[in-house]
Amino acid sequence: MRQAIEMAKDVRPIQSSEFLFCNRDGKGYFNEATGRAGGWESLWRGFFARVMAETKITEKFTEHDLRAKCASDAKTLEHAAALLSHADSKITERVYRRKPEFVEPLR
Incomplete structure (x- = not known):
């Protein structure tokens, strides 16, 4: 990329x-x-x-995939929504955040 x-x-x-x-x-x-x-x-x-x-790129992608990568690489959902200029982070989370989120267990 x-x-x-x-x-x-x-x-x-x-x-x-x-x-x-x-x-x-x-x-x-x-x-x-x-x-x-x-x-x-x-x-x-x-x-x-x-x-x-x-190039060595073999997998096809779209311009929307580039946008989603930006959102997925952001550390927080709020930061991702700000990068994509979304007023509501629900669309960012539902459509653009493609990497799984890892959380720390309470215990």
Whole structure:
């Protein structure tokens, strides 16, 4: 995963962009006015084909899996909900927290 992220950063057209995947102007693909991400699907398919061909990654994943990994790696549910900008942590817990939680026994 880290290798894929570094590869994505290296091929960005604008290295100083705040977005991992950006257009030629360094802007993100999401248009807040329309709520659409024009061109994202074809960009993702091309990127993923390249990742599979040029790296050791063999298991397919989606952009949603990347989001879930972020939530699962967070130490607490509250931190995960904050990272994903969820007002209610119930959706974070139900959908995005995929790793089992380990608790310390009382005795």
